[in-house]
Amino acid sequence: MAKVLLRRLTPVLVAATAAAVLVGCSTSEPPTTTAESVSATESTAPSVTLTPALDHLHGLHLGADGTVLAGSHTGLVAIAADGRTTRIGTSDDDFMGLAGVPGTDHLFASGHPGPSSSAPNPLGLMDSTDGGHTWTPTSLTGEVDFHALATDGKVLVGFDGTTGLLVSTDVGASWSAGAPLAAAAFAVTDGGVWAATAEGLQHSTDTARTFTAVPGAPRLTLLSAASDGSLWGVDSHGVAWCSRTGQTWVQHTVVGPVEALLAVDADTAYAATSRQLYTIE
Numbered sequence: 001m002a003k004v005l006l007r008r009l010t011p012v013l014v015a016a017t018a019a020a021v022l023v024g025c026s027t028s029e030p031p032t033t034t035a036e037s038v039s040a041t042e043s044t045a046p047s048v049t050l051t052p053a054l055d056h057l058h059g060l061h062l063g064a065d066g067t068v069l070a071g072s073h074t075g076l077v078a079i080a081a082d083g084r085t086t087r088i089g090t091s092d093d094d095f096m097g098l099a100g101v102p103g104t105d106h107l108f109a110s111g112h113p114g115p116s117s118s119a120p121n122p123l124g125l126m127d128s129t130d131g132g133h134t135w136t137p138t139s140l141t142g143e144v145d146f147h148a149l150a151t152d153g154k155v156l157v158g159f160d161g162t163t164g165l166l167v168s169t170d171v172g173a174s175w176s177a178g179a180p181l182a183a184a185a186f187a188v189t190d191g192g193v194w195a196a197t198a199e200g201l202q203h204s205t206d207t208a209r210t211f212t213a214v215p216g217a218p219r220l221t222l223l224s225a226a227s228d229g230s231l232w233g234v235d236s237h238g239v240a241w242c243s244r245t246g247q248t249w250v251q252h253t254v255v256g257p258v259e260a261l262l263a264v265d266a267d268t269a270y271a272a273t274s275r276q277l278y279t280i281e
Helices: none
Strands: 047-049 059-062 068-072 075-079 085-088 094-100 107-112 125-128 136-139 148-151 156-159 165-168 185-189 192-197 200-204 220-225 231-235 239-243 250-254 260-263 269-272 276-280
Touching: 059 094, 059 269, 068 094, 068 107, 075 094, 107 148, 156 185, 192 220, 231 260, 239 269
Parallel strands: 059 260, 094 148, 148 185, 185 220, 220 260
Antiparallel strands: 047 276, 059 068, 068 075, 075 085, 094 107, 107 125, 125 136, 148 156, 156 165, 185 192, 192 200, 220 231, 231 239, 239 250, 260 269, 269 276
């Protein structure tokens, strides 16, 4: 399996958006700067071209050995430092939702069975402890297709695109109802559950049962938590943001209309389309 060497894909390009681009999440985290006036959609972040391109992209995860993994319409794919893509395992399932315990090979997925599968549709929650080489049905088989998933290894939160949130505190074995919230993306940290919604960034401190708005936060459409607890997001203008606490955010470069986001740590994140992998530092 090819490895992605963190922060060594290409030199960082420093770009100006509506405000100065900052490197990493500032320790003191100044007040959030708004990106409402930013209209740029072309990425200024360094990138590599995916070869072959993915048929679609639903999520990214960083494995224990530093490999970037991507969930696609036809299974799980590894992305090498030069952009080469390689199928992981034999599954050709359509992974509509993909999440993993940060920095480990423990993955969760949901979606629809592929052409070679005889599994019920939808898949419910699938579990892999070997980086996606093999998958085991865990729960909600034939019942739920999670379009958004997030976990920190203790709490697992999912949204099926229809009825609201489901929450598990036992690695997906059982579920309880969370808030009736529609979210495009989640992140789970020691500080709680974070949700990117049409009404703005929302935060929960009671395991996703209730949420409150985060004042002044950018209007994020993608959201990801790193193993160090920092958060990265991409807003509706394609601008990347970082936060150590989730309450105040630092603006970074423009990545454009990307489909998935992966927080590595407070200094680095990846964003991707089905054709490009971008490095944000």
